Amino acid sequence: MAAAQSSFSKTKRQNAVLPYLYLLPAFLIMGVITFYPLIYQVIISFTNFETQHLLLGMRSPDLRFIGIKNYIDIFTAALPVENFNFFRVLEFNFWWALSNVILHVPAGVMIATLLNTDGLWLKRIYRAAYVLPVVVPPLVVATVWTNIFDERYGAMNQLLTTLSGTFLGNFDPIYIRWFEDVKPPIPGFLPGAPLTLAYYAMMIANFWLGWPFMSVVATGALQSIPKDLYEAASIDGATGGQQFWNITVPLLRPAMIPAAVYGFTLSFNLFNFVFFMTGGGPARSTELLVTFAYNLVRNLRWYGVAAAFAVIIFAVALVVFLITNRITRATQNYMEA
Amino acid sequence: MTTSSDTKNPIIRFMNMNTSGQTGGRSLPLWRQLLLQLTALAILASVMFPIMYIVTLSFSSKTTRPSQLELIPKEISFVAYGQVLDRPTGNPVTFAELLRNSFVLSLGVGLAALGVAVTAAYAFSRFKFKMREVLMILVFIPLLMPAVGLSTPLYLLLNQVQVKQCAEGTIAVQPITTCADGKGRLQFNLRDSLFGVGIAMTASALPFAVWNLKGYLDTIPRELEEAAAIDGADANQTFWRIVIPLAMPQLAVTFFLGFIGHWQEFVLTWLFLSQPKDYTLAMTLYNMTGQYANSVPWNRFAAMAVIVALPVAVVYIALQKQIVGGLTTGSVKG
Numbered sequence: 001m002a003a004a005q006s007s008f009s010k011t012k013r014q015n016a017v018l019p020y021l022y023l024l025p026a027f028l029i030m031g032v033i034t035f036y037p038l039i040y041q042v043i044i045s046f047t048n049f050e051t052q053h054l055l056l057g058m059r060s061p062d063l064r065f066i067g068i069k070n071y072i073d074i075f076t077a078a079l080p081v082e083n084f085n086f087f088r089v090l091e092f093n094f095w096w097a098l099s100n101v102i103l104h105v106p107a108g109v110m111i112a113t114l115l116n117t118d119g120l121w122l123k124r125i126y127r128a129a130y131v132l133p134v135v136v137p138p139l140v141v142a143t144v145w146t147n148i149f150d151e152r153y154g155a156m157n158q159l160l161t162t163l164s165g166t167f168l169g170n171f172d173p174i175y176i177r178w179f180e181d182v183k184p185p186i187p188g189f190l191p192g193a194p195l196t197l198a199y200y201a202m203m204i205a206n207f208w209l210g211w212p213f214m215s216v217v218a219t220g221a222l223q224s225i226p227k228d229l230y231e232a233a234s235i236d237g238a239t240g241g242q243q244f245w246n247i248t249v250p251l252l253r254p255a256m257i258p259a260a261v262y263g264f265t266l267s268f269n270l271f272n273f274v275f276f277m278t279g280g281g282p283a284r285s286t287e288l289l290v291t292f293a294y295n296l297v298r299n300l301r302w303y304g305v306a307a308a309f310a311v312i313i314f315a316v317a318l319v320v321f322l323i324t325n326r327i328t329r330a331t332q333n334y335m336e337a
Numbered sequence: 338m339t340t341s342s343d344t345k346n347p348i349i350r351f352m353n354m355n356t357s358g359q360t361g362g363r364s365l366p367l368w369r370q371l372l373l374q375l376t377a378l379a380i381l382a383s384v385m386f387p388i389m390y391i392v393t394l395s396f397s398s399k400t401t402r403p404s405q406l407e408l409i410p411k412e413i414s415f416v417a418y419g420q421v422l423d424r425p426t427g428n429p430v431t432f433a434e435l436l437r438n439s440f441v442l443s444l445g446v447g448l449a450a451l452g453v454a455v456t457a458a459y460a461f462s463r464f465k466f467k468m469r470e471v472l473m474i475l476v477f478i479p480l481l482m483p484a485v486g487l488s489t490p491l492y493l494l495l496n497q498v499q500v501k502q503c504a505e506g507t508i509a510v511q512p513i514t515t516c517a518d519g520k521g522r523l524q525f526n527l528r529d530s531l532f533g534v535g536i537a538m539t540a541s542a543l544p545f546a547v548w549n550l551k552g553y554l555d556t557i558p559r560e561l562e563e564a565a566a567i568d569g570a571d572a573n574q575t576f577w578r579i580v581i582p583l584a585m586p587q588l589a590v591t592f593f594l595g596f597i598g599h600w601q602e603f604v605l606t607w608l609f610l611s612q613p614k615d616y617t618l619a620m621t622l623y624n625m626t627g628q629y630a631n632s633v634p635w636n637r638f639a640a641m642a643v644i645v646a647l648p649v650a651v652v653y654i655a656l657q658k659q660i661v662g663g664l665t666t667g668s669v670k671g
Contacts (some may be wrong), residue, residue, distance in 0.1 A: 018572050019464035023472060026457035026543065033540040034479045037490035044489070057493045111380060117373060119365035126377050129384055135653035136388075139601035139619055140646040143626040144391050147635065155390045158406035208387065216657075269483050272603055276623065294485045298608060303489045310486035317481035 041307045045070055049304035070308035079305065083284040084292070090316070092193040093288045097268040100206055105260050107207070108214025109252060113244065115215075116222045127219075133212045142276035145205035149178040149277075156201075182282045196285040198278045205277065206267070214259055221255035222248070261324040268320065289313045394639035402635050417636035421644065426621050427632075428613035439600060439617040442531055446538045447595035451588060453539075454546035459576060461547070462554035463562075480544045484537075484604050491537045492609060498527035534609050538602055542595050549594065553587035554580065590659045597649050618645050 043058070046065050053060040072078065077085045115126055133141070148155040157174050165171040178201040184194040225247065233243050271290045274280065280287035280295065287295075293313060296306035365373075389408040397407075398414035422432045460466075461473055479487075499511045501521030508524070509516045527533035557580065565575045581588075601619045610616065622645055625638040653660065 016466070019460040019466040019469075022456040022460035022464075022576075025453045026476065026547065027472075029453055029539070030476070030479070030543060033491065033494075033536060034487070034543070035475075037487045037494065037540070038479070038482070040490035040493075041487065049489075054493065054496075114373060114376060117365065119370070120373055120377070121370065122374075122377075126381060129381055131654070131657065132384060132388060132650075135650040135657075136646045137597060137601045137649050139603065139622065140642045141387075143622055143638070144387050144642055146626050147638065148387060148390065153402035153404070153635070155386075155403075155406055158403070159386075162406055208383070212384070271483060271485065272601060275603075276626065290483045290485055293483070294604060297485060297488055306489060310482065313486055314482050318478075321481055 041310055044304055045307035045311050047304045049302075049307065051301045051303075053303070066304075070305045071312070073305065074309060074312065079302075081300065084287075086312075088193045089284070089287050089289060089292060091190070092195075092199075092286070093268065095190055095193065095195075096199075096202075096286075096288065097264050099203065100210055100267040101260050101264045103203070103207055104210035104214045104263055105256055107211040108216075109218045109249075109256065111211065112215045112218035112222055113248060116219065130212050131216060133209050134216065138209060138270075139272045139276065141205065141209050142273045145201075145208075146179075146277050148205075149201045151175055151177050151180070154178075179278055180282055182285065194285060196282060198282060198286045202274065202277055202286060206270070206273065209273070210263065210267070214256070214263065217255055217259040218252060221252050225251050258328050261328055265320065265324065269317075289316065391639045391642055394636055395643050397636045397639075400634035400636060417634070417640040418644070421637050421640045425641065426613075426616075426624055428616065430613040430616055434614060435616060435618050435621055438531055438615060439619065442535055442538070442602070442606075442617060443596045443599040445535045446542050446599045447592045449535070449539050450542035450546040450595050451592050454543055454550055454591070455581070455584070455588065456576075458547050458550035458554055459580060461551050463559075476544055476547050478544075479540065480548065484541045484602075485608075487540060488537075488605060488608050491540065491605075492528055495528035495533040495537065495609070496526065498533070499523060500525040528609055529611050529615070531610075531615050534605055534615075537605050537609065538599055542599065545598075546591050546595060549591045550584065550587060554584060557583050586659050590656060593652060593656055594660065597653070600649055601645075 040058075046067060048064050048066050053063050074086050111130065114120075115123055115130070147153075149157075151157065152175065156178070157176055160174045160176070161171070164174060176197065179198050181197045184196055185200065186195070189195050229247050230243055233247060238246070268288075269290050270288070271294065274286060274288050275291050275294065278286045280291045284292075289309075290313065293306060293309050296302055296309055300306075386408065390406075393407050393410045394403065395417055396410040396413050396415075397403075398412060398416045425432045425435055457476065461469065461476075497512050500523075501509045501511065501516055502524050503509050503516035503521040504518060505516075507516070509521055515521075527536075561579050561583070562575050565579050570578065602617070603619045603623060606615075606617050606620055607623070610620075618641075622638075622641055625633045625641055
């Protein structure tokens with residue numbers, strides 16, 4: 001009896017320790033390569049850390065604590081950088097992520113619905129082809145579209161030339177300066193953060209990249225909607241449009257909202273794509289928070305300012321995360337209801 | 338098209354996925370069919386436009402820039418591919434080295450993150466313990482920090498590990514030992530090596546791997562584990578014999594997502610690596626476009642783009658179902 005009890009308490013003790021053992025490797029590694037750097041980053045964000053301090057780090061004799069000067073400099077645009085305004089970049093960053101999702105999700109749903117039509121010919125071919133943008137690495141997509149938008153030799157201007165020749169009879173070559181033109185084509189579209197042509201070029205390229213993923217998610221959700229719902233609706237005399245709004249859309253919501261949130265966070269920090277296409281230009285009009293952070297580290301080499309900027313990005317991302325988390329939770333409840 | 342035996346015919350399945358109903362293709366009036374076909378074809382054209390453009394360009398032997406739009410290859414020339422494989426950049430690095438670097442880096446980071454993440458994901462999914470919520474937030478919080486945000490401290494950290502050849506002929510491994518005179522000839526710098534960059538990249542790969550695996554483990558029913566426990570298996574045996582085999586598909590997907598994520602990693606490699614022999618395909622592609630690309634013929638760039646994209650695309654298409662399923666379970670379960 002006593003022996004049984006002791007072995008019982010032994011397993012109990014083991015079970016209490018076991019989860020921590022399973023977590024140990026992850027936390028050991030993250031301690032060194034994640035948490036330590038995070039704390040270090042917060043500390044040097046209050047210093048004048050620059051290139052000459054790279055050798056000795058925190059032990060540098062002339063490294064000074066300068067309080068929250070780096071943060072103030074960022075917020076008041078006091079950095080000696082041309083065309084930098086934190087709040088404009090922040091606004092553009094939010095608008096960039098939002099405008100992408102607003103276009104990608106409905107397009108993805110509509111195209112998935114189109115391909116889900118009973119009796120449509122060549123469905124499999126379309127499905128196979130439409131997924132291609134998802135499978136090409138975004139890095140390659142960005143470099144290819146950079147070439148497509150080249151002013152003199154790019155495919156986009158050549159396509160526009162061909163179209164204008166075919167339909168308007170005007171064969172003059174079109175040279176749109178996609179990445180250089182600083183004048184916003186639609187003035188006042190986004191107050192406070194003018195959208196240059198480069199933004200529209202990136203929107204076109206990212207639309208090509210973004211909707212197929214939404215379409216894949218929507219297809220999966222569409223196929224789980226029971227067909228009898230539609231049959232019952234059409235017996236009751238519902239039109240195709242009514243069926244779409246009253247059956248398809250509400251039943252797609254639980255799948256599409258997490259996908260939209262995923263798309264939003266992905267676009268929000270889409271470093272490779274933006275950096276490879278415009279590098280944040282022209283005149284920093286397409287700069288995201290991450291691309292500017294990269295510029296601070298790589299080109300300007302103000303590590304203290306960059307650290308402060310990283311802390312700010314972290315805070316912004318935290319707010320975004322809390323909001324999106326609330327949205328997805330809301331969907332979970334919806335699904336359970 | 339209407340009988341059920343036809344659905345086994347792969348050609349019919351290929352032509353039209355839904356052959357289950359009695360309606361077949363007849364429920365759709367011809368005018369609607371044509372309208373929808375027109376829309377579908379227009380979308381197809383927009384999807385294929387950049388792909389055909391870059392493929393056509395890569396098969397061209399012309400080194401001059403294209404003066405007009407060509408979307409269908411007029412010639413199939415492998416000159417550009419040959420040149421890229423022979424001498425990818427102006428730097429003294431061969432294509433084989435670039436490929437090896439990209440491959441080793443992505444493979445290493447993918448596997449390292451997976452191996453460490455799986456036990457953590459299991460702990461979060463199956464155990465109730467003190468501080469569970471806090472620890473989980475600690476693991477997921479780095480997801481909010483882009484890789485560039487941690488680059489400076491990681492640079493400094495990895496830069497401390499150096500192997501030096503001292504004047505008196507001994508080898509010093511910093512930070513454990515240093516040369517007597519404090520100097521020495523640099524033999525190896527962890528920061529300036531693929532291994533070091535791999536360590537830094539694991540930092541960003543790990544939280545995602547934990548998140549993705551935990552979402553999947555949550556969906557595995559516990560009955561099997563309970564049955565194993567009744568049969569006398571302890572927690573470790575259950576983990577290795579029951580959970581790991583069941584989670585295999587998701588392990589593969591998580592590994593692959595880590596692999597492609599780092600196949601195109603650019604930030605940390607570009608910041609940390611200085612020697613051409615360590616360069617990766619993604620870095621080379623960047624060198625061939627934009628401001629650095631003035632001297633690079635476009636057909637070579639196109640060939641390089643196809644080469645970088647192809648392996649990822651092939652594996653992605655093969656694993657497509659699992660990847661989409663995995664991503665959505667992960668995101669719904671949070």
